[in-house]
Each structure stands twice: as C-alpha cells, then as structure tokens.
Amino acid sequence: MPDSATLDQTDRRILRALAEDGRITNAQLAQAVGLSPSPCWQRVRRLEKQGVISGYRAILDQEKLGASEIVLIEIVLDRHDDETLEIFGRTMQHMPEVLEVNLTTGEYDYLIKVAVKGTRGYEEFLRKKLYKVPGIRHSRSSFVLRSLKNVQAYLPQAG
Incomplete structure (x- = not known):
C-alpha cells in the first residue's frame, strides 16, 4: 500500500475532489482534475485497489433521523x-x-x-x-x- 509520499499531485486532486463529493461522476472528476475520463477512472480504481480509498458512504442528518x-x-x-x-x-x-x-x-x-x-x-x-x-x-x-x-x-x- 502506498504512503502519502508516493501519491502524485493528480492522485491528491482526485482524493480531495472525492472527499468533497463522493458522488461526483467520473466525467466531472476527470474535468476537475485535468484528465480525460479513462485515465481518471484507472487512477480511481488503482487508489481503491491499493486501499487508499476504502469506501464510499452517505452522510446522514442525525437531527432529521430523530437522534440529534x-x-x-x-x-x-x-x-x-x-x-x-x-x-x-x-x-x-x-x-x-x-x-x-x-x-x-x-x-x-x-x-x-x-x-x-x-x-x-x-x-x-x-x-x-x-x-x-x-x-x-x-x-x-x-x-x-x-x-x-x-x-x-x-x-x-x-x-
């Protein structure tokens, strides 16, 4: 598994964008980080496979769920x-x-x-x-x- 030193600037831009919006489409992500969609998708899959991205989840509003x-x-x-x-x-x-x-x-x-x-x-x-x-x-x-x-x-x- 890579450490933070082995991630390049493009990987870091991808991670920042996904941390901000995990539902961003690959096309939107590629545009945001300056890549074409195919290499962007390959980088995301590599980061997932390496465990740098360990999952995606919804953030629930505890107040609206009755446990605020x-x-x-x-x-x-x-x-x-x-x-x-x-x-x-x-x-x-x-x-x-x-x-x-x-x-x-x-x-x-x-x-x-x-x-x-x-x-x-x-x-x-x-x-x-x-x-x-x-x-x-x-x-x-x-x-x-x-x-x-x-x-x-x-x-x-x-x-």
Missing part, C-alpha cells in the same frame, strides 16, 4: 486482557447508536461517540445498554453542543 444529540463517552475498563477487550469491541459493534469507538491512550481506555434522542434517550442508552456491558469500570460523558468541523480523512501535503 451526540455524546462523547470516555470509558475505563476493569481489565485489559484480550477477552475483556474482545467482548467490549464486539458489543460496541452491535449497538447501532454507537457511531465511533476509539481505543485511546491516557486516563481513559476508549472514547466512543453515540447518537441519542435527547437526555432521556441517553439515559435509556446508559441503563439498558452501556451499563450492561461487562468489564466497564467507569465512564464520563460530554454532550456535543455544536460540531464546528466534521471530516472523515486528512490528506497530508506532499513532501
């Missing part, structure tokens, strides 16, 4: 053995309101991002789901008041 509150939860586990980590990870995968799970360094073991419907929805998530996960010693929550920036990837500059 985003909560960041810091979690400390009782133990750090393989079984506890595996159970925690597998359990998080099966909770649809859990948007992200990040293993972290520092005071807390995990930072998870959850979408809920208000404080009642959050209380229900805690009581009926999170607090039933074996191995959790402690959690601390913060409600997101407003998201100022939300991107899915960072493309480092060449050089």
Whole structure:
C-alpha cells in the first residue's frame, strides 16, 4: 500500500475532489482534475485497489433521523486482557447508536461517540445498554453542543 509520499499531485486532486463529493461522476472528476475520463477512472480504481480509498458512504442528518444529540463517552475498563477487550469491541459493534469507538491512550481506555434522542434517550442508552456491558469500570460523558468541523480523512501535503 502506498504512503502519502508516493501519491502524485493528480492522485491528491482526485482524493480531495472525492472527499468533497463522493458522488461526483467520473466525467466531472476527470474535468476537475485535468484528465480525460479513462485515465481518471484507472487512477480511481488503482487508489481503491491499493486501499487508499476504502469506501464510499452517505452522510446522514442525525437531527432529521430523530437522534440529534451526540455524546462523547470516555470509558475505563476493569481489565485489559484480550477477552475483556474482545467482548467490549464486539458489543460496541452491535449497538447501532454507537457511531465511533476509539481505543485511546491516557486516563481513559476508549472514547466512543453515540447518537441519542435527547437526555432521556441517553439515559435509556446508559441503563439498558452501556451499563450492561461487562468489564466497564467507569465512564464520563460530554454532550456535543455544536460540531464546528466534521471530516472523515486528512490528506497530508506532499513532501
């Protein structure tokens, strides 16, 4: 798999354009990056095959879906053995309101991002789901008041 140093400027223009609009047509993309459609399509397929582009997805509006509150939860586990980590990870995968799970360094073991419907929805998530996960010693929550920036990837500059 290539690193960011092996991507040329055209690859970088393609990646920036796709990160901004994943539904852009190949013809529009080719025009935006200064290529004809066939070489543009070949580059996109190469970037996909190399894993630089790992997928495409729709960005959903949580508010319109009825789960507009985003909560960041810091979690400390009782133990750090393989079984506890595996159970925690597998359990998080099966909770649809859990948007992200990040293993972290520092005071807390995990930072998870959850979408809920208000404080009642959050209380229900805690009581009926999170607090039933074996191995959790402690959690601390913060409600997101407003998201100022939300991107899915960072493309480092060449050089």
